[in-house]
Amino acid sequence: xxxxxxxxxxxxxxxxxxxxxxxxxxxxxxxxxxxxxxxxxxxxxxxxxxxxxxxxxxxxxxxxxxxxxxxxxxxxxxxxxxxxxxxxxxxxxxxxxxxxxxxxxxxxxxxxxxxxxxxxxxxxxxxxxxxxxxxxxxxxxxxxxxxxxxxxxxxxxxxxxxxxxxxxxxxxxxxxxxxxxxxxxxxxxxxxxxxxxxxxxxxxxxxxxxxxxxxxxxxxxxxxxxxxxxxxxxxxxxxxxxxxxxxxxxxxxxxxxxxxxxxxxxxxxxxxxxxxxxxxxxxxxxxxxx
Numbered sequence: 001x002x003x004x005x006x007x008x009x010x011x012x013x014x015x016x017x018x019x020x021x022x023x024x025x026x027x028x029x030x031x032x033x034x035x036x037x038x039x040x041x042x043x044x045x046x047x048x049x050x051x052x053x054x055x056x057x058x059x060x061x062x063x064x065x066x067x068x069x070x071x072x073x074x075x076x077x078x079x080x081x082x083x084x085x086x087x088x089x090x091x092x093x094x095x096x097x098x099x100x101x102x103x104x105x106x107x108x109x110x111x112x113x114x115x116x117x118x119x120x121x122x123x124x125x126x127x128x129x130x131x132x133x134x135x136x137x138x139x140x141x142x143x144x145x146x147x148x149x150x151x152x153x154x155x156x157x158x159x160x161x162x163x164x165x166x167x168x169x170x171x172x173x174x175x176x177x178x179x180x181x182x183x184x185x186x187x188x189x190x191x192x193x194x195x196x197x198x199x200x201x202x203x204x205x206x207x208x209x210x211x212x213x214x215x216x217x218x219x220x221x222x223x224x225x226x227x228x229x230x231x232x233x234x235x236x237x238x239x240x241x242x243x244x245x246x247x248x249x250x251x252x253x254x255x256x257x258x259x260x261x262x263x264x265x266x267x268x269x270x271x272x273x274x275x276x277x278x279x280x281x282x283x284x285x286x287x288x289x290x
Contacts, residue, residue, distance in 0.1 A: 015034065015036050015037075015092065016033075016034060016035050016036060016037055016038050016092070017033065017034055018031060018032070018033035018034075018035075019031070019032045019033070019144075021143060021144045023143070026101070027100070027101045027103075027104045028098065028099065028100055028101070028104070028143060028156075029047075029098075029099040030096065030097060030098050030099070030140055030143050030144055031096070031097040032094075032095075032096050032097075032140070032144070033094070033095060033097070034055075034092055034093070034094040035058075035086075035087060035092055035093060036087055036090075036091065036092030036093075037092075038086075039084075039085070039086040040060070040083075040084050040085035040086065041084060042061075042082055042083065042084045043082065043083070043084070044077075044079075044080045044081055044082045044083065045077065045079065045080075045081075045099055046079050046080065046101075046102075047079060047099040047100055047101055047102065048076075048077070048078065048079060048099070048100045048101075048102060048105050048120075048122075049075070049076075049077040049081075049097060049098070049099045049100075050074055050075065050076055050077075050097070050098045050100070050136055050159075050163065051069065051074065051075035051077075051095050051096070051097045051098075052073075052074055052075075052095060052096045052097075052133055052136045052137055052140070053069045053070060053071055053072065053073050053074075053075070053093060053094075053095045054071060054093075054094045054095055054096065055071055055093060055094040056070075056071065056087060056088070056089040056091055056092050056093030056094060057069065057070040057071070057087070057088040057089050057093055058075070058085050058086070058087065058088060058093045058095065059085070059086055059087070059088035060075075060083050060084050060085040060086070060125075061083065061084055062077070062081060062082070062083040062125040063081070063125060067125050067126050068088055068126070069095075069126050070088075072128070072130065072133055073126055073127065073128055073133070074126070074127040074128075074129065074132055074133055074136060075095075075125060075126055075127075076122040076124065076125060076126075076127050076163070076166065077122075077125065078119075078121050078122055079102055079119075081125070083125070096136065096137060096140045098136060098139060098140055098143070098159075100156075100160075102119060104156075105120070105160055106118070106119060106120070108156065108157055108160040108161075109160060109164055111157075111208075111214045111215050111216050112157070112160075112161055112164075112214070112216040120163075120164055120167030120168065121167065121168045122163075122166055122167055122168070123166070123167075123168050124166065127166050129162070129165075129166065131162050132159070132162045132163055132165075132166070135155070135158050135159040135162050135163075136159050138155050138158075138159075139152075139155040139156055139158075139159045142155045146261075146262035146263065146265075146266040147231075148201060148202075148231055148234070148235075148260075149201050149202070149203050150201075150202050150203055150204055150206075150207065150230060150231040150234060151229075151231035151232075151235075153203055153204035153205075153215070154204060154219060154229050154230070154231050157204065157215065157216060157219065161216075183221040183224065183225065184221075184225055186211040186212060186213055186217070186218060186221045186222075187211070187218075187221045187222045187224070187225035187226065188225075189210050189211055189212070190207050190210055190211050190218060190221075190222050190230055191222070191226065191233070193206075193207070193210040194230060194233055194234050194237060195237060198234055198237035198238055198241065198259075198260060199238065199241070199258065199259055199260035200260065201260070202230075202234065204218075204219065204230075207219070207222075207230050218230075234260075235270060236274075238259040238260050238261060239259075239270060239271060239274055239275075241258075241259045242255050242256070242259045242261075242267060242271065242279065243275075243282065245258065245259070246279055246282050246283040247282070247283070249283065250283075252264055252267065252268070252279045252280055252283065255267065255279065256279075264279075267279055268280075
């Protein structure tokens with residue numbers, strides 16, 4: 001899901017705007033929009049669709065009844081669920097929508113449970129769950145921003161796991177590594193892999209292969225042992241490598257590319273978040289001593 005395309009549309013007279021993103025493989029699509037004048041005609045999607053309302057409220061009909069999704073609520077549509085939509089407030093509404101192909105969602109659930117998963121039909125079109133709202137927002141931001149493939153896969157897995165709580169198909173406990181020693185060993189293998197290839201565009205499937213267990217089990221084992229997700233740990237390794245290169249006087253843009261960041265801005269954002277200064281300032285501190 002690393003490559004993507006983005007389209008932005010707007011109707012300035014009404015204050016309406018929309019940004020659309022689609023993964024290269026077509027498995028996930030997202031939309032971030034604000035609508036005051038736009039009215040959705042009744043339609044459906046072939047995907048599972050999750051809409052997080054950020055401001056205002058959207059009114060719609062679905063499954064024979066009127067519904068309202070206000071700020072903080074989540075709309076959950078099953079494949080081929082007919083619905084319409086329009087603003088329920090004078091100032092309109094802002095929302096983030098994520099469309100997920102059914103096979104991708106059921107595959108993620110199967111990975112968590114260790115067995116084949118049937119379609120998880122969501123019984124309620126509007127869900128109030130702060131944890132799900134937060135997980136969907138994090139997923140949306142990672143998909144449309146410069147996040148790594150590993151981080152995107154982790155956030156998709158996390159969001160699907162929380163959404164599954166609201167599905168008609170019950171979620172069974174996932175497969176666990178048998179002992180604490182097994183979990184520690186799996187986490188250590190992942191750690192060694194990340195150290196050896198911190199700049200590589202690793203996926204959660206790569207991590208699972210190294211760990212010798214499911215993606216979900218590998219993620220949980222690593223986080224339990226090291227306190228960070230694999231993608232967060234990988235980012236720390238990239239930042240440490242960047243610090244070393246910058247201290248030697250390497251150009252910031254070159255350092256960003258060599259360390260595995262999407263671009264110089266991506267490195268700068270995370271460098272400042274973690275160290276309180278920009279990469280350029282860190283590089284200049286050393287050069288000023290010469």
